Ligand SMILES: Nc1ncnc2c1ncn2[C@@H]1O[C@H](COP(=O)(O)OP(=O)(O)OP(=O)(O)O)[C@@H](O)[C@H]1O
């Protein structure tokens with residue numbers, strides 16, 4: 148097969164970090180090439196070098212595309228050749244419509260006037276190709292993260308694409324949507340479009356990848372044939388982490404006590420369409436030492452439920468009651484919710500989780516400053532000790548805990564979010580997609596911390612679109628669909644099929 152892309156001897160350093168060390172990568176025409184590795188291994192950096200985000204001259208080594216040497220000075224140069232990258236952190240403008248976002252900078256105009264009917268028609272066509280039924284006029288902010296991801300892909304399709312780079316495209320998608328996306332990649336492949344896929348979901352990689360390159364600590368440690376039966380998930384993991392990983396979930400012996408958190412008849416209306424109920428009469432409880440999961444499809448209302456509970460951060464016309472340790476809890480603002488003993492670790496780390504231009508050590512104690520203070524004075528020594536402790540435990544990869552969060556890899560930012568809420572040590576902790584974008588090894592560590600917290604008597608709620616994860620770490624499950632709780636089951640009696648059946652049985656209201 149003809150080689151379409153060849154990266155040779157790429158080395159890229161940041162102050163104090165060698166992000167890439169002499170990495171070479173070859174992609175053939177129409178190939179699906181997977182790039183895997185632990186958080187901070189250098190995957191996103193390699194793709195930023197390829198797409199011109201890091202311009203020629205800022206790295207060592209060479210890139211050739213379709214036989215021509217490339218010296219990109221910016222992303223526009225790589226796009227012109229048909230290299231389109233979709234970044235790990237989405238880059239849509241939230242207040243603009245889908246159509247505006249897709250054609251931003253590339254407007255469908257005649258004589259300087261935007262042709263809206265052409266724009267909408269073209270947008271509808273592109274949305275259809277990625278399986279979205281939304282109107283082109285829908286504002287991006289009204290879409291969930293998963294759908295925003297699909298809009299990004301539709302946007303890529305609006306350009307002439309020869310090599311599509313997807314940096315963790317499915318991390319925020321549920322299984323059905325992920326499947327659709329992978330099918331899309333296979334369709335592209337059939338039409339000769341090559342793609343580079345970065346993902347921590349190794350089962351997906353095994354499904355679609357022709358070739359797999361494994362990065363570890365900035366170096367390419369192996370290139371595997373994705374079609375070979377000898378290349379199993381276990382083999383990929385071994386190359387990624389440098390050892391075999393026998394168990395995906397830590398063992399637990401739950402000791403479950405009295406009810407800690409009890410929510411009754413919780414109803415939340417949509418902030419813009421106030422007649423619409425996003426959460427509809429939901430009641431649930433979590434006990435001491437218990438890990439409770441909330442399963443559901445994307446858009447089921449799980450994040451909205453959690454956010455509306457945590458300081459009324461979402462929704463209008465909220466009614467219902469929340470109790471912590473039997474007492475009515477005032478959750479009306481974020482600080483009151485934290486004071487009442489409730490914390491919410493969000494899937495959207497950019498908006499709600501972190502102060503990006505601050506360091507790791509300053510971010511971790513943010514929700515629990517009294518934990519590092521002597522009276523009102525911050526004890527720098529304690530702050531440093533806490534930060535180092537969490538960095539080591541969940542392996543936050545960084546040059547030091549004095550590094551700014553904005554420069555961390557995606558997965559490592561997520562780990563800082565978790566560290567922050569874990570350190571706050573609340574009575575009730577709601578974790579929303581806690582391992583999104585996190586590598587397999589670190590996932591295990593996070594599960595272990597969740598288990599430890601439960602063992603110490605905390606009540607924990609986990610929202611996750613990864614059903615195996617819910618089945619692996621929880622004691623009891625609620626199934627949410629279209630704003631309502633459709634079922635409840637002990638995890639020992641649950642299965643993916645049973646969860647799906649519960650969702651289907653509860654049906655669709657619209
Ligand atoms: N702008 C930057 N300044 C300093 N260090 C950086 C910068 N960008 C990346 N790094 C460092 O380079 C290394 C590689 O980061 P990269 O984002 O490529 O990892 P990744 O493999 O994509 O990880 P993840 O799976 O978590 O997304 C990390 O140690 C990261 O902290």
Ligand SMILES: [Mg+2]
Pocket residue numbers: 190191192235314556557558
């Ligand atoms: Mg990355």
